[in-house]
Amino acid sequence: MNARIVTGPAPGTTSTTTQTVTGPAPGSDVARPDAEAQNIDKPRGTADFNVAAVFSHHMVLQRHRPVPVFGHGKPGMRFHARLFEAALAASGSLKAFAEADGTIRPDGSWRIELPPQEAGGPYTLELTASNGTQLVFHDVMIGEVWLASGQSNMEFELHSTREAAQAIAQSGDPLLRFYNTPKSGDVGDELFGAERRSTWQACAPDTTGTMSAIAYYFAAKLRRQFGDTVPIGIIDCYIGGTSITCWMDQATIESSDAGRPYWQRYQQALAGHTEQDFHDMTLAWKTKFDHWNAQIEAARAANPNVSWDELNANYGECPWPPPVTPHSQYRPTGAFTAMVARVAPYAVRGVLWYQGEEDAPYSASYAVLLRQMIDLWRRMWRVGGNTEHDVSGYAAYTADLPFIIIQLPQWIDRATDEAHADPLDWPVIRETQWDAARDIPDVTTVCTIDCGEYDNIHPYDKRTVGERTAAMALHMMYGHRDIAAWGPEPVEILLESGPSHAAPGDGAVDGAAVLVRYRHADGLRFDGTVPGTGNTGGLDALSRIAGQSGFELAGEDGVFHDAAADIVYGSKAGGGNRGSGAIRVSCPEISRPTAIRYAWRSWGPAPVHNADGLPAIPFRSDVPQS
Numbered sequence: 001m002n003a004r005i006v007t008g009p010a011p012g013t014t015s016t017t018t019q020t021v022t023g024p025a026p027g028s029d030v031a032r033p034d035a036e037a038q039n040i041d042k043p044r045g046t047a048d049f050n051v052a053a054v055f056s057h058h059m060v061l062q063r064h065r066p067v068p069v070f071g072h073g074k075p076g077m078r079f080h081a082r083l084f085e086a087a088l089a090a091s092g093s094l095k096a097f098a099e100a101d102g103t104i105r106p107d108g109s110w111r112i113e114l115p116p117q118e119a120g121g122p123y124t125l126e127l128t129a130s131n132g133t134q135l136v137f138h139d140v141m142i143g144e145v146w147l148a149s150g151q152s153n154m155e156f157e158l159h160s161t162r163e164a165a166q167a168i169a170q171s172g173d174p175l176l177r178f179y180n181t182p183k184s185g186d187v188g189d190e191l192f193g194a195e196r197r198s199t200w201q202a203c204a205p206d207t208t209g210t211m212s213a214i215a216y217y218f219a220a221k222l223r224r225q226f227g228d229t230v231p232i233g234i235i236d237c238y239i240g241g242t243s244i245t246c247w248m249d250q251a252t253i254e255s256s257d258a259g260r261p262y263w264q265r266y267q268q269a270l271a272g273h274t275e276q277d278f279h280d281m282t283l284a285w286k287t288k289f290d291h292w293n294a295q296i297e298a299a300r301a302a303n304p305n306v307s308w309d310e311l312n313a314n315y316g317e318c319p320w321p322p323p324v325t326p327h328s329q330y331r332p333t334g335a336f337t338a339m340v341a342r343v344a345p346y347a348v349r350g351v352l353w354y355q356g357e358e359d360a361p362y363s364a365s366y367a368v369l370l371r372q373m374i375d376l377w378r379r380m381w382r383v384g385g386n387t388e389h390d391v392s393g394y395a396a397y398t399a400d401l402p403f404i405i406i407q408l409p410q411w412i413d414r415a416t417d418e419a420h421a422d423p424l425d426w427p428v429i430r431e432t433q434w435d436a437a438r439d440i441p442d443v444t445t446v447c448t449i450d451c452g453e454y455d456n457i458h459p460y461d462k463r464t465v466g467e468r469t470a471a472m473a474l475h476m477m478y479g480h481r482d483i484a485a486w487g488p489e490p491v492e493i494l495l496e497s498g499p500s501h502a503a504p505g506d507g508a509v510d511g512a513a514v515l516v517r518y519r520h521a522d523g524l525r526f527d528g529t530v531p532g533t534g535n536t537g538g539l540d541a542l543s544r545i546a547g548q549s550g551f552e553l554a555g556e557d558g559v560f561h562d563a564a565a566d567i568v569y570g571s572k573a574g575g576g577n578r579g580s581g582a583i584r585v586s587c588p589e590i591s592r593p594t595a596i597r598y599a600w601r602s603w604g605p606a607p608v609h610n611a612d613g614l615p616a617i618p619f620r621s622d623v624p625q626s
Helices: 086-090 164-169 189-197 213-229 260-270 275-302 308-315 334-343 357-381 414-418 425-439 463-476
Strands: 049-051 060-062 067-073 078-085 098-103 109-114 120-129 134-150 173-180 200-203 232-238 350-354 403-406 443-446 489-496 513-519 551-554 560-562 564-570 580-586 595-598 619-622
Touching (some): 049 120, 049 134, 060 232, 078 086, 078 109, 086 134, 134 173, 134 213, 213 232, 213 350, 213 463, 232 334, 275 308, 350 463, 403 425, 425 443, 425 619, 443 463
Parallel strands (some): 060 134, 134 232, 350 403, 403 443
Antiparallel strands (some): 067 109, 078 098, 173 200, 489 513, 513 580, 551 560, 551 595, 595 619
């Protein structure tokens, strides 16, 4: 099932199901040129000896890491791999600077590893099997490779962003390349055909528009930082509307109380249906979905400023979700089986992960599932050692696969907001994403609380997110400590007895205040209220009244009330936003605070920033009692 998605579900649409209606990103599957007509020149191999689809001309291999090369073929067949400089090949000299031999395993899989290399290129990768089959890949570069994965906001392509025309026009860069992993949830002929046509592409105005916008801005910032010495490669591997369980295997899903209900719901949806039923349901949904998309496309072409409220009123809400079938890309295990398992363990520097919207209704389970998925992927990507034996034995290269998690921004749909019915699921997902960075080695989380859009689950500003993520990678993983990467992060919560500090002009009130001490708080200040309101309204940069500060306090009854907040200090420090600061929070309704939270809403005030313009981390905490 390959629906042509023009707009994706309308932002803010709702559903009678318990699932969040996130769907594909707008424009995520716009019509591509007919792939067969392109006559793509890609070494494909034979049934006796072939290589994984992610290997093609123009690929980027990861520097400073063992480079796995893998595929399938006839058990017992021997083969040889070698990497050599393209310029030397043209001159008739084929001396390899990296090579390895291998044998296809009894199960038909094979894998060898080339030794780590420095950045450079272009090179040629040649694979030769004992039966005479030869696969030759040209214009191969060695540099930094990142896997960009998740659901619709990672899927959101560059051509759909607000700055698309200018960004695409300026995107030409032969050293910035990307590979779009074919989207599928089923391993079969349709996927095999898509894989045969999939290739690495260099960024250019006629190619870059179909790249993940976040991944493009991330990679472009790395390219600017590294200069012409380090190529950058991105593997796009995402599907909008997918739960985290789509990116895990069945054994992992069923191994925990958090995952089993997902699998049980999936099995219940399949029960009693035949293959013909699945075909008919999918066809009926696709017909309805395509018709809705065509109407939306025509309406937006006629009036680019038409609102989603008007579109929903005229054409109805998006027909989402699609029916559950054993072949759907939205089913548990689907994307893992048909995408991740077919890309792994291609050597990458790390993973950019932006996902969680679809799992909001089950936010209490997300903490377990996120950790399980990271552990599963790390096992898939573990490399080193004797590659002719089981993957679990690879131990020579022990570094864990790094993850950079993009924390969910603010969002709420209009109907929920106007009904004052915020379920507070998104704050829980955000907390889980932040806790993962604190608890799991080599996991980092990027705060984007200021990057959302009201009533639009697919915000159009992807530049801020991509470049902020690149700043985090440069700071944390590439040693550029002078690059600011962190917003203010709470490090200590203190109860202050005695008169608390209310908003200016209100005078002191009886009770107690809570002092929140921050790090990364150089130039601590309040800026705007909700996303999109920075430096507007003439609001005080050092003090905010209740309802505008983003802070809430609760007493012994556990009921939270909006609180006033005053910046006590925000000291200066060196580069990389290392300063410290503090905010005093008070509320006249709370005489003795027992709990505090900040930006703990799907959509609401979150004005705390540092001098680098980076937002403070949303949090909730008990207040230690003296």
